[in-house]
Amino acid sequence: MIMVTATIMAAAITITDMFAYEFMTNAFSAAGIVAVVSGLVGYFLVMRGQTFAGHALSHIGFAGATGAGLIGIAPLWGLLAFTLAAGIAMGALGERISNRDVAIGVILALALGFGLLFLHYYTSFATQATALLFGNVLAVDHSMIATLAVLGAITLAALAAIMRPLIFSSLQPELAEAKGVPLRFISTAFLAIVALAVSECAQIVGVLLVFTLMVGPPAAAQRVTTGLWSGLVAAAVFALAESWLGLTMAFYTDWPVSFCIAVLSAFVYFACLALSRMEPAHPVPAL
Amino acid sequence: MSVITFDHATLHIGGRSVLSDVSFAIEAGEFIGLLGPNGSGKTTLMRAILGLLPPSGGRIEVFGRLPERGNPAIGYFPQLRTVLPDLRVRGRDFIASSLNGERWGLPSLSRKERVAVEATLESVGARDLATRPLSEMSGGERQRLLLAQALIGNPKLLLLDEPLISLDSRNQEIAIDVVRTVCRERKITVLFSAHELNQLLGTLDRVLYLGNRQAVLGTVDEVVKAPVLSRLFGADIQVVRADGHIFVMSRGRDVERVDHMHDHDHGHGHDHGRSHHHH
Numbered sequence: 001m002i003m004v005t006a007t008i009m010a011a012a013i014t015i016t017d018m019f020a021y022e023f024m025t026n027a028f029s030a031a032g033i034v035a036v037v038s039g040l041v042g043y044f045l046v047m048r049g050q051t052f053a054g055h056a057l058s059h060i061g062f063a064g065a066t067g068a069g070l071i072g073i074a075p076l077w078g079l080l081a082f083t084l085a086a087g088i089a090m091g092a093l094g095e096r097i098s099n100r101d102v103a104i105g106v107i108l109a110l111a112l113g114f115g116l117l118f119l120h121y122y123t124s125f126a127t128q129a130t131a132l133l134f135g136n137v138l139a140v141d142h143s144m145i146a147t148l149a150v151l152g153a154i155t156l157a158a159l160a161a162i163m164r165p166l167i168f169s170s171l172q173p174e175l176a177e178a179k180g181v182p183l184r185f186i187s188t189a190f191l192a193i194v195a196l197a198v199s200e201c202a203q204i205v206g207v208l209l210v211f212t213l214m215v216g217p218p219a220a221a222q223r224v225t226t227g228l229w230s231g232l233v234a235a236a237v238f239a240l241a242e243s244w245l246g247l248t249m250a251f252y253t254d255w256p257v258s259f260c261i262a263v264l265s266a267f268v269y270f271a272c273l274a275l276s277r278m279e280p281a282h283p284v285p286a287l
Numbered sequence: 288m289s290v291i292t293f294d295h296a297t298l299h300i301g302g303r304s305v306l307s308d309v310s311f312a313i314e315a316g317e318f319i320g321l322l323g324p325n326g327s328g329k330t331t332l333m334r335a336i337l338g339l340l341p342p343s344g345g346r347i348e349v350f351g352r353l354p355e356r357g358n359p360a361i362g363y364f365p366q367l368r369t370v371l372p373d374l375r376v377r378g379r380d381f382i383a384s385s386l387n388g389e390r391w392g393l394p395s396l397s398r399k400e401r402v403a404v405e406a407t408l409e410s411v412g413a414r415d416l417a418t419r420p421l422s423e424m425s426g427g428e429r430q431r432l433l434l435a436q437a438l439i440g441n442p443k444l445l446l447l448d449e450p451l452i453s454l455d456s457r458n459q460e461i462a463i464d465v466v467r468t469v470c471r472e473r474k475i476t477v478l479f480s481a482h483e484l485n486q487l488l489g490t491l492d493r494v495l496y497l498g499n500r501q502a503v504l505g506t507v508d509e510v511v512k513a514p515v516l517s518r519l520f521g522a523d524i525q526v527v528r529a530d531g532h533i534f535v536m537s538r539g540r541d542v543e544r545v546d547h548m549h550d551h552d553h554g555h556g557h558d559h560g561r562s563h564h565h566h
Binding site: 044046047049057155160161163164165167168169171172175176177178179181219222223226227228231 | 334337338339356357361362365366373374375376377380381383384387388389391392393394419420436456462
């Protein structure tokens with residue numbers, strides 16, 4: 001008992017240590033905002049089976065971010081501009097295009113290529129490549145936190161505005177169309193929302209690892225609960241826990257933050273998958 | 288008053304005429320079997336009734352008015368799509384999503400709507416599906432869930448697009464039985480599209496047979512005979528009656544069966560929904 005108390009106290013002391021550094025409190029704030037947004041938006045990405053589109057948007061965003069560096073503005077704005085344009089274009093071209101794996105694959109490879117070209121011409125910026133690709137949450141400052149908070153609020157407000165018809169048209173497109181839901185508009189608006197979330201997420205874990213916060217937590221949530229609201233809450237909680245635990249883990253091990261979050265994301269997903277497989281199988285009635 | 292009236296109606300999709308100068312009237316409470324070869328316009332006809340496809344000629348009336356999108360008096364059962372293997376949404380939420388699903392904002396259900404969801408599940412004997420995720424349901428169970436959803440809000444007209452596809456024959460009989468019982472009880476007019484006539488023989492009041500851009504409505508005896516079907520199929524058709532069954536044959540082959548097998552490979556002619564890709 002005494003041992004346990006001592007351990008807890010020791011842990012409490014070291015955790016206060018961690019928050020003694022401003023870059024750590026900044027990182028916790030930024031990661032917290034982004035994790036909640038990513039988990040909630042990602043829930044619908046997984047429900048609609050469009051995770052690959054989210055992946056593609058982040059790659060296209062890389063070209064935007066390096067392009068922004070080339071013309072001397074903050075990478076976040078280039079990222080936002082490119083992902084938003086690409087998201088709206090994918091939505092406008094229709095779901096037949098946005099679900100076409102080969103087309104998306106070719107376009108995202110092209111975007112990465114352009115990203116590399118922009119880096120090549122802006123050589124002093126090359127050290128930023130790792131930060132863009134794999135995130136650099138420890139370098140976040142107050143103004144970035146404010147920006148992320150505003151962007152996050154806009155993203156969630158937009159998601160809340162279209163949530164009802166979004167769920168309806170994701171689950172039953174034919175019926176939604178018959179009831180007067182503007183399918184094309186909903187899917188375009190949703191991809192624009194995904195673009196915002198991807199841009200925010202890339203600030204924390206980088207464009208290559210947006211899956212860790214946008215797909216891992218919601219997919220894990222959907223394994224452990226089949227309810228809509230419980231699923232949304234679980235997705236946000238998983239994303240938040242993974243990013244904060246990831247930061248803590250990184251602080252004590254000196255491993256890269258994004259690696260820690262990626263490991264936790266994979267671990268939680270596979271644990272939830274195993275958990276849902278272990279449940280007794282439902283008896284299958286005749287009909 | 289007729290529930291559905293087509294008055295010299297013509298339907299086009301992308302410049303191709305699917306139905307041309309078609310006239311018929313379906314009366315209240317009728318159970319109509321909608322038959323015809325692939326691409327003959329069964330889904331198109333339903334989309335026109337739903338107000339999704341205005342006729343390029345003639346006039347269509349539903350309950351004495353022009354078809355309009357979102358008519359609450361119509362229950363619709365779309366052709367079954369493949370469900371994403373990861374679709375972990377439970378049956379109750381699936382059905383609930385269609386209630387006022389066209390409104391903006393956050394999803395929320397009134398107490399009355401929640402009662403309606405449970406009641407419709409109960410009415411088709413699908414209460415056990417309320418808490419199970421779609422990805423774990425069999426084809427028959429999904430079919431039952433879609434039927435429960437089509438019946439929500441007490442529609443007066445039910446459009447069922449190929450509800451028997453991908454069911455084994457025992458489950459097909461059960462599905463037909465459920466539809467018949469519920470619809471007779473509530474005096475719902477039914478348009479039931481299918482590949483095979485025989486299973487519906489004991490249930491349907493009249494047949495609406497499509498083919499060759501035409502449509503013929505009448506009793507089985509009036510419609511399912513060689514001269515009428517030869518015209519609709521554009522081929523020499525024989526109708527063989529044996530042992531209470533009717534076989535529609537072309538050069539010795541059973542047209543409906545060949546058609547049915549064909550459909551499993553390619554799905555329906557015109558694809559208006561979205562196709563799912565699995566990653």
